[in-house]
Each structure stands twice: as structure tokens, then as C-alpha cells.
Amino acid sequence: MQHKSTEITIVGGGVVGLSVAMGLLDAGHRVQVLDGVDSDMRASQGNFGLIWGQGKGWNFAPYAKWTYAALAKWPAFGRRLTDLSGMDIAVEQNGGFEFFTNADEMDEFAGMLANQQAHLGNRVNHEILTGDEVRGQIRGIGRDVVGASFSQTDGHVNPLRLLRALRLAVKALGGRITMDAHVTKITPATGGGFDLTLADGQQIGTGKVILSAGLGAMKLAGDLGFKTRIRPQRGELLITEKLGERLPFLSSTIRQVDEGGIQIGGTKADAGMDDSETLNVMAGLAKHAVAVFPALADVRVVRAWGALRVMSPDGFPVYAQSQRHSDAYLVTCHSGVTLAPLHASTLADWIENTTNAPDLEAFDEHRFSL
Numbered sequence: 001m002q003h004k005s006t007e008i009t010i011v012g013g014g015v016v017g018l019s020v021a022m023g024l025l026d027a028g029h030r031v032q033v034l035d036g037v038d039s040d041m042r043a044s045q046g047n048f049g050l051i052w053g054q055g056k057g058w059n060f061a062p063y064a065k066w067t068y069a070a071l072a073k074w075p076a077f078g079r080r081l082t083d084l085s086g087m088d089i090a091v092e093q094n095g096g097f098e099f100f101t102n103a104d105e106m107d108e109f110a111g112m113l114a115n116q117q118a119h120l121g122n123r124v125n126h127e128i129l130t131g132d133e134v135r136g137q138i139r140g141i142g143r144d145v146v147g148a149s150f151s152q153t154d155g156h157v158n159p160l161r162l163l164r165a166l167r168l169a170v171k172a173l174g175g176r177i178t179m180d181a182h183v184t185k186i187t188p189a190t191g192g193g194f195d196l197t198l199a200d201g202q203q204i205g206t207g208k209v210i211l212s213a214g215l216g217a218m219k220l221a222g223d224l225g226f227k228t229r230i231r232p233q234r235g236e237l238l239i240t241e242k243l244g245e246r247l248p249f250l251s252s253t254i255r256q257v258d259e260g261g262i263q264i265g266g267t268k269a270d271a272g273m274d275d276s277e278t279l280n281v282m283a284g285l286a287k288h289a290v291a292v293f294p295a296l297a298d299v300r301v302v303r304a305w306g307a308l309r310v311m312s313p314d315g316f317p318v319y320a321q322s323q324r325h326s327d328a329y330l331v332t333c334h335s336g337v338t339l340a341p342l343h344a345s346t347l348a349d350w351i352e353n354t355t356n357a358p359d360l361e362a363f364d365e366h367r368f369s370l
């Protein structure tokens, strides 16, 4: 087979694949991204847009450190994306709250934050507030709120514009993105590299392959010798009509999109590949939002949707080089928005195995067989 000149092919053009593409392009590689079809499950098109650290990795220090390294890189990463794409992706990183209406849940989360702090030392600083302290700080917080935690480094972004900006940035850096390019098979080629078969029968040769196809990676990972079992986890979200006034806080479950609507979310369910929304969950979300900020009771909900998270067995990222084919990599995670600045920089060093390569041993898939 005639191999085209593409040096690295990334399978999957969501937030993760595109971020990785940026890093590899910056490192001077020729990169093409093959992205699937509209009917694919796409977490990058249905997420909550948080750039979030609170609680992450409380029970797994490498993930806590990785997340906070990403948060530190977000301001510069956001500016660079805007420079490359010409788009405002509405990054705001002025701190965020976790609100609680149940005292036991609040205590449990405070314990998790204490563990996280033990992993991170003075790199992270959070505050624990009583209900009255929160009400003293933010006008309009409901009486049902028993307390909150606050971290200065948390923030959010417009997720759809982030996705678009990443596409434009990859193109601006000289990368090629092909849409409707559903890869059905990846075969190691004689003499090195891989042959990729697309759904339309086209064959593409590549030197290295990076599998970042979200839930679509499930079907291809075995071809390359990966053992990680990726699973879907459904989240449901609501969005309200656009409001003229600004919501006076950002929280992990309630945020105001830059265009004005209030997005409400944070649910988790195992529902297989079913991404539909359900009335009882929607009602629960609305109830929670009104308990936290009662003025929302008068705001109309205009849209609701479900979307599937891309979860590894333990919920932490997987950065794995295939044991069977050393030029094949699996890169997959939840929180791909938060981690984007690292995927677009440090991860390229790891793939290239440069002297600056981070130690990502803790994220290898061999942890699942231990």
C-alpha cells in the first residue's frame, strides 16, 4: 500500500483529539485528525464547560496534581486559542463554588478537599463556608444551602466555542482535519506504521496513531492491543432563557453561559449508550437550582439534553502506549475541557519521549490489571 505523508494520525476530533493535535503540531509534526460522523456520541458537544479542580484526585494524587497543573495553564492556553482561532471562547477563571443542601454531603466533601489539599500542599487553596457565610457573600442564596466550598482557581468556558476554536487552531498550525471519516479498522502495516480503513472503504497509511475517539475508541482499542474498557456515564442538563442580569456566582452545577442562559447540570447515571433526557432527573435539577438560588424559580427552561461522559474504569485519564505496537497510543479521559492545556502541550513531550516528558506512569492502563 502507498503510504501518504501523514506522520501522525489522531482518530477522533473531539476536545481531546484536537488538543493533542495542537501539541504535536507545535512540536513540529505533520498531523491529521480523522473525525467521525454526526450520529456519534460526542461529549465535547454536550458538556458543562467547567475548568474545575475542586475534589478532583482526592483519592489519587497524580490526578489531583495533573488537574491543578492544567488549571494553572488555562489562562495562557485560552489566550493562545483566541490568537490562533480569532474566537472569544469566554474563559472565566475567577473561582467557583460547590453548594450543599445536605450537611452530611457537605462534611464528606470537606473531607475530600482536605485529602486533595494534602496531595497538593500550597498549590491549592479552598475555603469552607457555612450557609450564613455564603448568604453574607452572595445575595439571593437560598435558606436551604447549608454551606459551600470555594476555590479561586476554578472557572468555565463556552464549550461549543472551545471545540470550534480548537478546530481552527489545529488548522492554523497546519494540521488537517477530515470530518465524516469514521475509522472502522486499524491494522499494523508491514514495515511499520498502520493502515486505517474508513467506513467508505478508503485506506489511509500513517506512521503513528493516537486513539482519542471518546466512546468510539471502545471498538478500535482492541485492534491495537489496548485493554482499557471505556464506559459511558450519562449526564443531563437544562438551559434557561437568556437573562439580562449576570448570575452572581459560578458553581459546579449552576453556571451562566456567556450568552445569558443559565445551565444547570451535574447528574450521573449508568444508562448504557442512551443519551436521552428524563423528566424526573430534569425536575431534580430544577429543584436543586431553585434551592440554591430561589430567583431561578421564575426563569423559563428552554432546552434539556443528555450527553455521555467518556469514563475509564476508575474515572481517571488513560495515557497508554501500546505494548504490542509502540507507535500506537490511547489518550482518553473525563474532564477533557479542564485538561485541554496539558493535552495541547506536555502530552506531546510524553508521546515523543523527550527529556521534558512528564512521568505519566500512574495513568498507564496497566493499573487496571494490577
Ligand SMILES: Cc1cc2nc3c(=O)[nH]c(=O)nc-3n(C[C@H](O)[C@H](O)[C@H](O)COP(=O)(O)OP(=O)(O)OC[C@H]3O[C@@H](n4cnc5c(N)ncnc54)[C@H](O)[C@@H]3O)c2cc1C
Binding pocket: 011, 012, 013, 014, 015, 016, 017, 034, 035, 036, 037, 040, 041, 042, 043, 044, 045, 046, 047, 048, 049, 050, 051, 052, 181, 182, 183, 184, 212, 213, 214, 215, 216, 217, 220, 234, 235, 236, 237, 306, 307, 308, 309, 310, 332, 333, 334, 335, 336, 337, 338, 339
Ligand atoms: C454531561 C457532561 C458534562 C461534562 N462536563 C465537563 C466539564 O464541565 N468540564 C470538563 O472538563 N469536562 C466535562 N465533561 C467531559 C468532557 O466533555 C469530555 O472529557 C470530553 O469532551 C471528551 O472529549 P473526547 O474528544 O475524548 O470525546 P468526544 O467529544 O466524544 O469526541 C470523540 C470524537 O471521536 C469521533 N469518533 C468516534 N469514533 C470514531 C471513529 N471510529 N473514527 C473516527 N472518529 C471517531 C467522534 O465523532 C467524536 O468527534 C462533561 C461530559 C459530559 C457528558
